[in-house]
Amino acid sequence: MPHKTIGTALLLAGGLVLSSTSAFAADPTMLGNTCAGCHGTNGSSVGPATPSIAGLTEDTIVEAMKAYKSGERPSTIMGRIAKGYTDEEFKAMGQFFSKQKMVIYPQSTDAAKAKKGAKLHDKYCEKCHEDGGTVDDEGTSILAGQWMPYLTFSMEDFNAGTREMPKKMKRKLEKMLDKEGQAGLDSLINFYGSQAK
Amino acid sequence: MSQITRRDFIKASAASVAAGGLIGVPHIAKAAGSAGKVVVVGGGAGGAIAAKYIRMMDSSIEVTLIEKNPDYHTCFLSNEVLSGERTLDSIRFTYEGLKGHGVKVVQAEATGIDADKKVVKTSAGDFPYDRAVVSPGVSLKYDTIEGYDEAAAEKVPHAWKAGSQTAILRKQLEEMKDGGLVVIAAPPNPFRCPPGPYERASQIAHYLKNNKPKSKILIMDAKGKFSKQGLFTQGWKDLYGYGTDNSIIEWRPVSEEGKATGVNAATRTLISGELDTETKADVLNVIPAQTAGKIAFAAGLTDDSGWCPVNKKTFESTLVGDVHVIGDASIATKMPKSGYSANSQGKVCATAVVAALQGKDMITPSYVNTCYSIVGEDYGISVAAVYRLSEDGKTIAGVKGAGGLTPTTATAAARKREVTYAYSWFKNITHDMFG
Numbered sequence: 001m002p003h004k005t006i007g008t009a010l011l012l013a014g015g016l017v018l019s020s021t022s023a024f025a026a027d028p029t030m031l032g033n034t035c036a037g038c039h040g041t042n043g044s045s046v047g048p049a050t051p052s053i054a055g056l057t058e059d060t061i062v063e064a065m066k067a068y069k070s071g072e073r074p075s076t077i078m079g080r081i082a083k084g085y086t087d088e089e090f091k092a093m094g095q096f097f098s099k100q101k102m103v104i105y106p107q108s109t110d111a112a113k114a115k116k117g118a119k120l121h122d123k124y125c126e127k128c129h130e131d132g133g134t135v136d137d138e139g140t141s142i143l144a145g146q147w148m149p150y151l152t153f154s155m156e157d158f159n160a161g162t163r164e165m166p167k168k169m170k171r172k173l174e175k176m177l178d179k180e181g182q183a184g185l186d187s188l189i190n191f192y193g194s195q196a197k
Numbered sequence: 198m199s200q201i202t203r204r205d206f207i208k209a210s211a212a213s214v215a216a217g218g219l220i221g222v223p224h225i226a227k228a229a230g231s232a233g234k235v236v237v238v239g240g241g242a243g244g245a246i247a248a249k250y251i252r253m254m255d256s257s258i259e260v261t262l263i264e265k266n267p268d269y270h271t272c273f274l275s276n277e278v279l280s281g282e283r284t285l286d287s288i289r290f291t292y293e294g295l296k297g298h299g300v301k302v303v304q305a306e307a308t309g310i311d312a313d314k315k316v317v318k319t320s321a322g323d324f325p326y327d328r329a330v331v332s333p334g335v336s337l338k339y340d341t342i343e344g345y346d347e348a349a350a351e352k353v354p355h356a357w358k359a360g361s362q363t364a365i366l367r368k369q370l371e372e373m374k375d376g377g378l379v380v381i382a383a384p385p386n387p388f389r390c391p392p393g394p395y396e397r398a399s400q401i402a403h404y405l406k407n408n409k410p411k412s413k414i415l416i417m418d419a420k421g422k423f424s425k426q427g428l429f430t431q432g433w434k435d436l437y438g439y440g441t442d443n444s445i446i447e448w449r450p451v452s453e454e455g456k457a458t459g460v461n462a463a464t465r466t467l468i469s470g471e472l473d474t475e476t477k478a479d480v481l482n483v484i485p486a487q488t489a490g491k492i493a494f495a496a497g498l499t500d501d502s503g504w505c506p507v508n509k510k511t512f513e514s515t516l517v518g519d520v521h522v523i524g525d526a527s528i529a530t531k532m533p534k535s536g537y538s539a540n541s542q543g544k545v546c547a548t549a550v551v552a553a554l555q556g557k558d559m560i561t562p563s564y565v566n567t568c569y570s571i572v573g574e575d576y577g578i579s580v581a582a583v584y585r586l587s588e589d590g591k592t593i594a595g596v597k598g599a600g601g602l603t604p605t606t607a608t609a610a611a612r613k614r615e616v617t618y619a620y621s622w623f624k625n626i627t628h629d630m631f632g
Contacts, residue, residue: 026561027563030560031563033250034544034563034565034583035565036540037540037565037625037629038621038622040628041625045621046628047624048624049617050618076614080581081581083583083598084582084596089563149617
């Protein structure tokens with residue numbers, strides 16, 4: 001177990017003080033632990049399809065949960081689950097998962113496609129999905145090491161228009177698909193899936 | 198990993214007091230006490246999680262897990278073993294991972310609890326505890342079905358505890374002739390894994406459709422309705438001709454002589470209903486009524502219902518102090534007896550046990566259930582619920598407007614995705630337990 005900073009400990013101790021006097025409803029660990037059965041212990045999924053959510057920013061988690069709750073973002077099961085929580089609880093979940101480091105588990109990828117995907121990433125995606133898609137910056141999520149079936153589902157939803165893309169992404173994706181077709185998308189997904197860290 | 202250890206807590210307390218914090222003196226006094234010993238009985242979906250998460254939350258607590266078997270076969274996805282979609286070995290797990298978390302694993306059978314001496318009694322001796330967590334699952338009430346017992350289950354398997362029983366049922370299905378009749382006797386409520394008998398019928402139908410297409414499945418049910426009934430019925434229509442003369446699956450509710458009352462194991466005949474209707478099967482799978490696991494009775498943890506009443510916030514038994522009961526055996530009001538419920542309860546219980554040993558108050562609990570069933574090829578369905586503790590603390594109740602079933606209008610693509618998420622559920626929940 002990594003050592004906590006005094007800052008974190010203080011913050012949590014603050015919560016504990018509250019808990020003895022009033023209801024401290026949204027405990028990050030309590031809420032985060034309920035997700036592990038599908039998203040993996042501390043949010044790192046062992047696959048094959050449920051995405052890892054460890055290491056995402058608090059905002060990314062909160063926005064995703066809100067979008068699931070409202071139905072704005074399509075899902076099989078997450079919409080049903082997100083409806084069970086308040087905004088305050090989303091924030092607590094976000095706090096929990098933003099403090100976890102994503103553990104990447106190996107998946108089988110096509111080396112040639114991954115190589116091609118790396119080039120396509122640099123050309124079309126790197127500007128927003130920085131450092132090879134390893135960092136979640138302003139809601140870009142972490143793509144590197146993410147489970148490929150999940151990435152495929154996400155792109156299917158984006159392309160079908162059931163999930164809204166940011167304008168910039170839409171433009172870049174259209175350009176990429178015009179030039180490379182579905183094979184380009186497949187290469188990109190193999191690239192992200194092949195990244196070990 | 199944002200749980201704080203006692204050391205951090207004291208450090209933080211000191212810092213926070215220095216910073217003008219208001220931590221109560223009794224809390225510090227308790228927190229500075231002994232780390233504590235926890236004995237967990239039962240290494241399944243609840244017990245394995247409680248043991249591991251207590252260690253994750255406070256590694257100074259000594260945790261001993263008492264488990265009868267050297268390894269564990271999950272009930273989840275065991276129906277895919279019956280259809281031949283996966284091997285028995287793929288649902289087998291060992292306790293090596295838990296040892297890696299510092300859990301002391303003892304292979305022994307727990308026989309009782311001496312609550313005065315605070316000792317768990319086992320076939321390998323006595324284990325003292327400050328807190329005990331009992332997660333014994335269910336025991337089968339053989340005596341509710343005449344002629345049925347453990348010996349008969351070798352010929353007429355229940356397969357409601359995975360492992361050798363699963364292997365027996367699979368073998369019988371493999372050996373059955375095309376045109377044979379499989380009879381599944383489904384139990385009365387409450388029982389482990391409410392959608393289980395119907396997913397089982399689905400998986401066996403999947404096997405028969407592809408291998409022995411002249412064969413039939415008859416579900417004889419002690420109930421008038423069942424879990425995910427609309428979705429199963431829809432799936433059976435889509436895949437197995439349900440409702441037509443050629444349907445692979447037929448379901449007989451309690452009103453149509455469905456309730457099993459007896460078994461003739463030698464002839465694989467089921468006796469059911471008020472008219473003692475006899476149904477001769479080629480493969481007979483009898484799932485009897487259930488009650489809390491044996492140790493719960495021996496330890497005085499059960500009430501008249503045959504299940505274990507608990508404090509819904511901490512899962513501490515209301516009958517025996519400092520002993521917690523989680524999983525199928527506990528009375529968790531609205532939460533079903535499912536693997537994910539046990540997982541969720543294990544974590545709430547771990548939080549409560551750690552808080553108690555650290556002299557802190559238990560925080561507000563949060564619980565979830567998520568359950569997938571695989572009806573056939575590329576055909577997954579699910580149910581989910583988010584639970585909260587009611588104001589009066591008496592009920593773990595589902596949040597209104599949340600959770601629920603896969604919509605019946607779900608597309609084929611969505612159902613296919615649910616299969617991949619079902620497999621992900623399996624991999625992640627078992628990794629959460631044993632990894």
